[in-house]
Amino acid sequence: MDTAYIGKSRKRVDGVKKVTGTATYVGEFKPNGLVHGYVVNSTIANGKIVAIHTDKAKLIEGVLEIFTHENLPEDLVHNVDYTDPLSPPGHPFRPLYNDNILYNGQPIALVVAESFELARYAAGLVEVEYQVEECSTDIMKNRDSATSEGVEDTAPNRGNPELAFTNAEVQIDVEYSQPRHYHNPMEPHVSIAEWDVDNKSFKIYDKVQGVNSSQKYICGIFNLNSEKVQILSPFVGGGFGSGLRPQYQLFLAAMAARELHRPVKVSLTRKQMFSFGHRPACIQNTQLGASKEGKLESIIHKAYGETSKFEKYNETIVDWSGMMYCCDHVKLEYELIPVNVYTPMDMRAPGGATGMFALECAMDELAVKANIDPLEFRLINYANKDQNEDKPYSSKELKECYRQAAEHFGWHQRQTKTIEKKDDTVLVGYGMATGCWEAMQQKSSAKAVLDSSGKLVVSSSTADIGTGTYTVMSQIAAETLGVSMMDVQFDLGDTSMPKAPIEGGSWTVSSVGSAVKAVCIKIKEQLVDLAKVSSNENLDEVSYDEVSCADGELVLPNGKSINIKKILKKAALDKIEAENTLEPEERQEQYSCYAHSCVMVEVNVDKDLGMITVPRVTSAIAGGRIINPKTAESQILGAITWGIGMALEEEGMIDDRNGRIMNANLAEYHMAVHADVQQLDVLFVEEHDDIVNPLGAKGLGEIGIVGVASAIANAVYDATGKRVRNLPITLDKILV
Template sequence: MSLLQKLGVSAENLAPEITGKYIGKPISRVDGRAKVTGNAKYAAEFNIGTGILYGYVISSPIAKGKITAVNARQALSQKGVLNVFTHENVPGLAWFDRSYQDQDAPPGGSPFRPLQSDEILFSQQPIALVIAETFELARYASTLVHFEYEVKEELNVGLELNLYKAKKPKKHRFPVPKPRGDAEKALAGSVVKIEEAYYHGYEHHNPMEMFASTVIYGDDDRLTIYDKTQGVLNSQSYVKSVFGLSEDEARVISPFMGGGFGAGLRPQYQLYMAVLASLELKRSVKVVLTRQQMFSFGHRPATLQKISLGASAEGKLQAVINRCYSETSTFEEYTENVVNWSGQMYQCDNVMLDHKLVPLDLFTPLDMRAPGGVTGMYALEVAIDELAVKAGIDPLEFRLLNYAEKDQNLDKPFSSKELRECYRQGAERFGWNKRNPEAGATLEGNNLVGWGVATGCWEANQMPSRAKAMLSADGKLTVSSATADIGTGTYTVMTQVAAETLGVAMEDVLFKLGDSVLPMSPLQGGSWTMATVGSAVKLVCDQLKAKLFKMAKKVENSPFGNSKEEDVVFADRCISLKEDAQQYLTFTEIMRKSKVNYIEEDTTSLPNMLEQNEYSRFTHSAVFVEVKVDQDLGTVHVSRVVNAVAAGRIINTKTSRSQVLGGIVWGISMALHEDTVMDDNFGRFMNTNLAEYHVPVNADINDIDVIFVEEHDDIVNPLGVKGLGEIGIVGVAAAISNAVYHATGKRVRDLPIQLDKLL
């Protein structure tokens, strides 16, 4: 029996369920025209009023030490330079030495406070802000500010150089499961085993839009802050805490964001700088970071994983051990969910996991698309491939042989898991049954051809959120929530849900976001926005429906006098009987006869924790990759990718596909391109530009095929959706690594896979 027969592949592919007039359809972005015409404004593009000032941040050239002297006289003598803020003249602030209280998942420790001390904690630390009437003048004046330093000789950078300092975190954001069984004993008794180390270095987010804050100082001393952020309420909370302001005194707006990838989860230091200067000078101020300064705050942490796997001669997993070492700063303990995947993804009764932190003289790492997941799954999925090869079993068949029917970490069933179907559909589309099992045996011209597979997994969470909806008598619906759209399509999918739920045209719906005066929502991150804010939008529109129907029943000669809500249909701005569509009332008629101009609702959507906590909730994928490796030069090209994703209900097949495509491209980048190079002597990242920090370009990307596998889940949230922002990247780097091995017979265990590692 062939592998595809074992998988149960048929000639017919299952398509995701298309439900409703708008939900499930490939609808183009409602904000698309604004973006391509330039009408969509970003944080640095707001110039309200006259006389706005410009700030330029000065960064420290040393990584560890103290500032012993500051001389800003020459800069301040320049006409048009208003101030140079340093630790010597910044006033006392409202904050104390405490952890951020305005994040969903703050790291422990004492957060870095800009301009509050003469101490230098990391290279490129912001040490001054020059304020001038033009950006060019501020930048020039920054060259005239002179600092003297006391440099500390002991500098600890480089993860592998400092492993001896590794320690368990005081409080892990993602507690590591206790050992189950006896992994060491099971490993010793395994017929087939591997024990290897897997490494990837620092990665930086590098979205196209620089971090920027424009602070408009009002006549009433109130601030309107246009900030690049993944959560306006997070930025507002930060500003309130730091400067002792009220909500009315600090409004934060962020209607569009040119990429975040996690870099905008924490307020970045330009926000602090701009607000500080605005309050002190009582003027409007704009601060924009440079591309080089975009490398001066959080990054994906360098991580080393030592993985040992053992299996029986038949390929059954008997032991899993994953010891992880990742970097953090000296002033905070940043943790990720790196090792837990190793105890969850495959059936195994003997598992031991450990995660230690190595404090380095760098800024604190920061969540970066699929934080921990893309890291942990890379190492695990390459190790699984190695074990399968050693056992002489097809890598896909090996995964099926050790398929986990429940989450052993939590001892809970999955709310839904169509991973088998992901394997089946992905294998069929890719043509996996034609794979030659021998590594280095397939040649096409001068290229060695390799095929690899890996599994992807990411959390399917729902958070509390609020939404407000107002329906006017002309049938126009306005829905709002303080969530963000960081390029994922939030405007569009929320409009779809609102239009579908209430039965109006999408053209009649206006969805508002990115303003701190709007109803509460969490940060846009963790792939939870559709599940979270979408559920709130559905709930508030359902409540509008109930209110409207109650009014319709009271209308004189109403056709719904003895009907219940389940007896009617909301469509085309009308309510009609299911059994007799000719019996209807328009929304306008109902409100006119009820003598109201509009109706509105404001509601809070909460996850059903009693039900959800009974299950393990995840999105799954199967990634198949073809690579071509030049056998003379060692260059690697990804020629084909098939990614089959089971993510519950798909709201918009176009924007969803775009999210997965973007994740795949970044997975290719992680595997082959991205590498922030550290000078261990100076503690400085050396390639802080997009010429030397390599990311893929069009020529690096070829055929990408995305499959959405049908999956029904009524546990995860009322919409039955699972997030797609992060699942697209998970597993891609591992599949590429496995394909490179299949092409060349050479196993590379540290990313990125550069040509010198293959020659």
């Protein structure tokens, strides 16, 4: 029995359940007496509700209740601050709080009926009168209202960037922009709430990226202790950041369940999935200056981010420009532009995908202007330490990413003319960019139970949003205790389990995985203690660290081994268990911890029609220790695909006259599909890091998207000679 699992490709342990339909997602639970809620959304973006007429809807047989701001239960503590340190901070939107309309699509009523279809029909009979006020949703039109109030500080400026820019021999001064993007995971948001009248407690199934997040939210609103609120979320059909905060259907389902004493299910339609949060639109002004030899002399980067009128949403956009490359003169600025939209929210690589787009396109522009190969230009300005914090990296194999990507892609063998004809109709271009994302570890807890049959059950209240959490945690537990993965069960998605942070930020493996490893080590130590009592071996002087686990046995320093099941049998124990909480080590504060990548792409541009295809992408990733290459590659492939969509297709369009999202569906909100994806090559660069966390893993959910859009934009310029600085790069921008 080979019990070395870490670093080896393994199929998903939950894969069979998912492909056979036996994995139960939140919306599929059916408690007895379940009724359905359907949300009514506002059709204006700014103003007040003058009257809301529900009489017609209430006449429909089977309609149980219609909740509005007029009959919101008064006892609800509905002004809770969302202060979970591992979730986005601030004041989440409060459904049905009053008659004010803050954005188009705001939930203004909940119709509860015996069936979903009935609730939907009745919702169509609800009539609303509004006092309409002027609205504006376009940050370009509202740049004059940009503010630094409530905006997080950027990394500190250094040197004299304005003077250095003026004196630089090679300069660029350009503006980049990108539209708002919407998450759209395959599974829409849904909550099913059950209220126990006798115990005054909730049991709630919620589509969320962290059950503890929803628990804290419900406890705050309903003034309950955590013991009275259980949140479950065993399977999640994608999140991408949309589930980092509880969404409005959770509150509505819980409120209705408590008032009606019936289990209530509220699921959002695809159109309603556009009614909360998005990657914010952004404008970025970038000035770079360098010597003729390519040495950066000045970086000036200012970003304007979109936020709502009722909350300040901050992203770390410009700090990447101060950190990535050696430069003595840097100025970073970040302001917010409030408009009549819902508060933006984190979306895969929040801030990084945006900020690195502008930086890496600007680096390409400056390299071309200096007549230096874009890869060589980056190597000239390579930084061995974090330029913002003046800290060494815990590890950084970016140069090796450059080397391996270039070798695999054939970067140095490419044609270097700006326009290279493949034939009479197709232009070919090549582009590259650097990627970077944080590698963080958060406080996490886990529990392990080993029984006398050799079955190991490990649990933590983390989530699996499709990334492979079930699988990699099973691998970590199995190898740490030296048991077969067939004998390991990993449980998650339940607030009754040990606490874990939300699944986001690419920190789940490093945080929860490290906690799983630590708790399994505690089980090993208990086994060693038991073996010292029951074994014929003299183990009195043997330390825990001298004993390893493999093939279902404790392996002693003298090479002998003791079967784990026999240890428990001799001790007459049915099981042993341990629980452990792990926090980051203090020494991590002395280092900067990041994953890095190099992305190289080839694009083909139809000379006459301007249509762009991406025949191949190479992404070389330095992400620390790769726990499961199979699931890891899947993460990067998905991220590259999203990067293609970000570069060429994704664009949330809003009618600025009334704030209505015009393409709130999957037909008109364009995303990359199979036809857009051709040859995607993922290379994992070996990287050893004993500082970042006990596993040495850095996380891969975000790093794969960072740099993809900029590499494509750079390749489009290489093919056509046209710089398109406002995403997405559509054919009309090429043909102009």
